[in-house]
Amino acid sequence: VDTGSHAPIIRAAAVPGVTLHALTQARDERGALAALELSAVPFEPKRIFTVYDVPSESVRGAHAHRECQQFLVCVAGRLTCLVDDGESSDEIDMDGPSIGVHIPRLVWGTQWRYSRDAVLLVIASHPYDAADYIRDYDEFLAIVRG
């Protein structure tokens, strides 16, 4: 299946810099496929991780990164992604692998309302670095407003 080479921007979110990209999908009697050429991701991927088995009442994320950019795809189930730059915010429903959400550095990101079967795939621009996390919202506001 030729699933193309692009992940075109569907729309910008209400938070400047946050963009929604279309993944290419194909479906036939043998099942479905969703593809992403990594040249379409706005950074060089260095790490990927999945988040899964999240209790429905749990909130994940709730932090920003000083440098790391992320590209989120909900590869199973559904969840809600909240993005916030300290001035504006947006809530993005992710219910399958049709969209990827690019979250630049210095955007507060929260994911919640995970369905029982939800799996969030995150493509990250940097290897893991604990020092890159901003976990205090007031500190985040001071940085983006400063």
Add this chain to the structure above:
Amino acid sequence: VDTGSHAPIIRAAAVPGVTLHALTQARDERGALAALELSAVPFEPKRIFTVYDVPSESVRGAHAHRECQQFLVCVAGRLTCLVDDGESSDEIDMDGPSIGVHIPRLVWGTQWRYSRDAVLLVIASHPYDAADYIRDYDEFLAIVRG
């Protein structure tokens, strides 16, 4: 969570060149995470795709690639991965994101026994190229034995 920077080889498969790698996993009351530093993948990733909604009787794959290498992770559910180089073969049960399977070029790969909720994540070394597929098993044998 510091999920480390390596995906160490757990074991070699019965097919030379096919290796099983450990992903780093972390689990707490908020859910689970499985991580892979892309520097641990034995090639530069150019494309990722997921295969999902596969009927249990379906067989996916059943081809080899002339150049493309792949790194497979079962990010939800379970499935069975068959690898075959024309001389030896191996069957690998994949029941979660704890392992990644590196499949070099010129290895015949088949995936089957998808559970209803299975999602296979494939990291590929090349963009999509229809000409890179070998879909005829006899042609495959002629190439690897030639």
